Amino acid sequence: MTQRANLPLFDLYRTMRRIRSFEERVAELYVRGLSAGSMLHLSIGEEAAAAGVCAALRPADSFTTHHRGHGIFLARGADPKRMMAEIAGKAEGYCAGKGGSMHIADMALGHLGANAIVGGGIPHVVGAGLSYKHLGKDAVSVAFFGDGAMQQGILYESMNMAALWALPVLFVCVNNQYGMGTRVDRATRVTDFAARAGALGLLAESADGEDVTAVFSAAETLVAEARGGHPGFLAISCFRFFGHGRMDKSPYRSAEEEEAGRKRDPVLRARAALVTRGESDEAALDALDLAIAREMDDAIDFAAAAAPPAFDALFRDVFAPGEPAPEPLRARLDRVLAGA
Amino acid sequence: MTQRANLPLFDLYRTMRRIRSFEERVAELYVRGLSAGSMLHLSIGEEAAAAGVCAALRPADSFTTHHRGHGIFLARGADPKRMMAEIAGKAEGYCAGKGGSMHIADMALGHLGANAIVGGGIPHVVGAGLSYKHLGKDAVSVAFFGDGAMQQGILYESMNMAALWALPVLFVCVNNQYGMGTRVDRATRVTDFAARAGALGLLAESADGEDVTAVFSAAETLVAEARGGHPGFLAISCFRFFGHGRMDKSPYRSAEEEEAGRKRDPVLRARAALVTRGESDEAALDALDLAIAREMDDAIDFAAAAAPPAFDALFRDVFAPGEPAPEPLRARLDRVLAGA
Amino acid sequence: MDSDTHLSETTYRDALRRALDESMREDPRIIVIGEEVGRYGGAYGVTKDLIDKFGDARLIDTPISEPAIVGAAIGAAMTGLRPVAELMYVDFLGLVMDQLANQAAKIRYMFGGQIGVPMVLRTQGGTGRSAGAQHSQSLEGWVMHTPGLRLAMPATAADAYHLLRHALTLPDPVVFIEHKALYARKELVDFAAPVPPWGQAVIRRAGDDVCLVAYSRMVHVALAAAERLAERGITAEVIDLRTLNPLDMATVAASVARIGRAVVVSEGYLTAGVAAELAARISEECFDFLEDPVIRIAGEDVPIPVSPALEAAAVPDAALIVETVARMLG
Amino acid sequence: MDSDTHLSETTYRDALRRALDESMREDPRIIVIGEEVGRYGGAYGVTKDLIDKFGDARLIDTPISEPAIVGAAIGAAMTGLRPVAELMYVDFLGLVMDQLANQAAKIRYMFGGQIGVPMVLRTQGGTGRSAGAQHSQSLEGWVMHTPGLRLAMPATAADAYHLLRHALTLPDPVVFIEHKALYARKELVDFAAPVPPWGQAVIRRAGDDVCLVAYSRMVHVALAAAERLAERGITAEVIDLRTLNPLDMATVAASVARIGRAVVVSEGYLTAGVAAELAARISEECFDFLEDPVIRIAGEDVPIPVSPALEAAAVPDAALIVETVARMLG
């Protein structure tokens, strides 16, 4: 149906390693008290979903993500410095420090936005798909979300619309087995998510999120189909290595379960495959990992050094520049108290 | 699995005829200017869904309906007088004239309420099911809704919960082929609704809404299963004989389609079967029909003669009796103007 | 409706359609998306026949999926279209407040000003059809309380036209609430007349004894009250706010400061609604000029009953305004 | 927490848990239903360990399906249970306003008084954790604007306990909004002390120069301001409303009438919110006593930014109150 691009595993590995490395630094940022707030959701263990799907996209394509979206955006080509600065709530961040970890966005890279409402960003890709179809633009829009969002009604409404209108849209469920403390089998009786999408008329597949090549290959097919007007759904099974947020020590799951889950490590698996297949060797990979670690250390330094947003940013961007803006409380009080 | 009750077709016919007759009077009420408002949705053509499913219920069971719920409530044993009075917005109506056609309810008959929000009443049966399970009550709760509600997200959330918690709940989709002017195939790509419910872990079936016996039989099985903790879904295919509301002349569908659709008449089909099978004869059925017509004429007279609610009902029942109630505007103005 | 003549007898409904028609002709990015907006022509007939002119790629009939309708409009607005999403009844806001308030209203801000959401959410509200508690509300209060949303509530056919035309050029999300009891209201509209800018209130009737501040259908109720008050020798100024965001307090404050008495009239529930905001602002800005407290006449704090008599009693009418003003001045 | 002693050092969080614990022991119809309320113990730890006492049939972990959670609670309340539905963040109200405002709030009324919906919707809101625009709001304004809903917003551990205990006996739906920044706040609570009835405000500090009217976290901000004002010789009375529905205007009006100056403080967005209602009512009821307009100090009309400095600037603080009062009296 589609033509397999010959994407080297090495590239996918690098993307995944960058994500892993970045997320480790995000944890550090938090521990050092430099993050803006505690709402930090690490995607360690989910790197293959991010790398595999994003590798199947073209520059004109777009996407939305959930609250655990750092990895996806990095896979898309984000600048770790500006990401880290955003997570630290700094003016040099992607969203000028107003969005933070859960609301990173970058229109230049087709990132229509991370969302802190579970399921909140899903319908936006339906609208993007409508645009592309309407404007005759050759682009696909992808919604990334977690297994938890599989129980949000808006997903079904969105999938139904995409199927009905044959939109260039792909729904990607990153099933890391947990929504906060709730294992997926405590959230639903049937965990075969692809069947649900299929019943609505989407092309639906599942992929093993430990195997980045498998993810890439499934995504490539589905993205190509979506581009042709056959919207799809991809469930990627993986494991959330750490707690839901930074303060969650996952007391609701056993040490054995965690150990087994963390064995499903897409980064290590790709690394091992590179060595086994002779596409790289330990020394080269060590060097790569080190270079990435340095890049990410720089990102954290950048974020730490960056300036917070200026006070007047508070009233900016509620509406477009030049449009009537909300009156600051102090200005109102000045008026009222002067009058009284 | 379940034991077939030997419900005579005659009883189902009578129920259906009463619905048909009632709905014809509702139309008359409207034409005579006696209805409260124009929000009247007739269920002519859908009688088998109402009669067949309700015949499978026990007195302790409960249900919610959509905006097109007159027939369902009649099949459950409603008093047509009080229904008609409610539709006319009179004090003697089921809801004291405050609910109207779209909000009829009767706790005594397990009618947890009709709803004017498409999909709005669906999750309530999940809660009822939780209650029954929790309180050890042997009862099933049934949500009735239209094909249009198949695209409302809350349905999927509700079905998922019912399946997950093995609740005594049944979801019944009365698929009359249209949501207002939108034929079901313009609202969704896949019109096999049962598959969706199945993918969520419900026992899912479809039934022909022209054949009341088939509906009853499917409902009986599913109700029994629900009672045993296997929640279900039943899609009943029928045809909305008339417009969406009383002002809608259905310009969006062809005369041929209407003609063909109206041939799928569950009332006439049951009547013919009764005669063919020798379970009744034309004369007896004519007499029955006439008696029903008289009963429904009485209902319309009752409604016409009934008194509207008294003015002070306006402020009653916002909260429970004896609890602080909202202050009427005039009372507030009296205070304020007296003070000033 | 003849788009060549500028002066014509036009209903509120036709004025809205004309606005959509002209804007869609000018701006190919405009799409209309919602339940029954296409073939059916809209539950209240506003989009009637537009599908014949613009086709079903621009008048998009949707499934009954309000959250996704608004969500899809947001995504479309972020990627180059200018969607008009239609919510059949404002009462359904409860289904879409997440997409409206957490998404559409906040996207520009959360994303640091990178992008806006130029969409219009058209809907209609209010009493008048005995449509019951879930189809008769006036929920503009929820919208007005949400930063990031513009809010227009036209009272006249001319405003229905001009405000919608204007809304379709704004860079931010606009909630545009029509009134179900106004659709059939006819009026002589001069489509070429100069238009007050977006966000500017108009004085519909001048007066010296009391200032009645209203919007949407309540403008006509206030005008009727002013007429009756005039018979008693009381002259009421009637201000039509036209938009609630922005809110033109300059016009209101100038009038109230001159007159010294204000009554605000809203069909929405009294408590914590638009009337409260108007009363609070007028009290703040005109404190030294007020001879009486600002009086709020608004919807009773009860669900809207279906019984026609009770429904009418649940919202303000001219008699109550007349009586109240007479007592203020008595 | 030891339920045998009446006087104990208790956090707001523990007080809430104690209320749930005791009420659940007394009333077997009470269930708690929501995301992570069971094994996880609640996102903010309020239901911690309750599942061990009451089991997973009474602490029901749900899928992430807010509309159906509230809808299921409604159905359960109509059929003999007394559900406590938990919404993890008040910001998610946008997802459930249909079930809350069109269903729970209207069922008794629409159905002519046949049945009520005795449920409590527990949730938490407010700033303080840099949680961003979709996790930091104060949306009580939407709730207060909805007829048929009770609304409690405790500021203290004692009130958290008493108001929740009371809410769990009421026949109608109660929205119970906690504040995320108060959970860890400790206080000496006398659990046996006499309790002001539901719907009654309390004067937290007496004063003669200005009346500060607040609720939830803003009570503490107002108290801090009063403390600083006292240093300047200005005595501020601080009223804690405790519930917004019912709203105890008697207490407020008595205080303001005596003092002649009022400042209302709310963390919610300024426009058309709770502060507007309070200002409007006080202006109506105390008009002749007011020496200044009622001053509103509330959340800025902007989405809440994630940057900690900006977040803090988006909502009222004691400094602004002090400064404002000083100017009023200056």
Ligand SMILES: Cc1ncc(C[n+]2csc(CCOP(=O)(O)OP(=O)(O)O)c2C)c(N)n1
């Ligand atoms: C509408 C909504 N409900 C609840 C939450 C709180 N919450 C944030 S993340 C989360 C779990 C989401 O699980 P999943 O979708 O599997 O994503 P994951 O965290 O596993 O990546 C929850 C319940 C939220 N942010 N939004």
Ligand SMILES: Cc1ncc(C[n+]2csc(CCOP(=O)(O)OP(=O)(O)O)c2C)c(N)n1
């Ligand atoms: C949430 C919501 N959206 C839209 C409407 C307007 N509306 C009322 S009935 C209806 C069609 C419903 O179709 P279906 O569910 O098939 O029921 P039917 O009318 O065919 O019985 C629509 C769109 C509504 N009442 N509620």
Ligand SMILES: [Mg+2]
């Ligand atoms: Mg997950």
Ligand SMILES: [Mg+2]
């Ligand atoms: Mg239908």
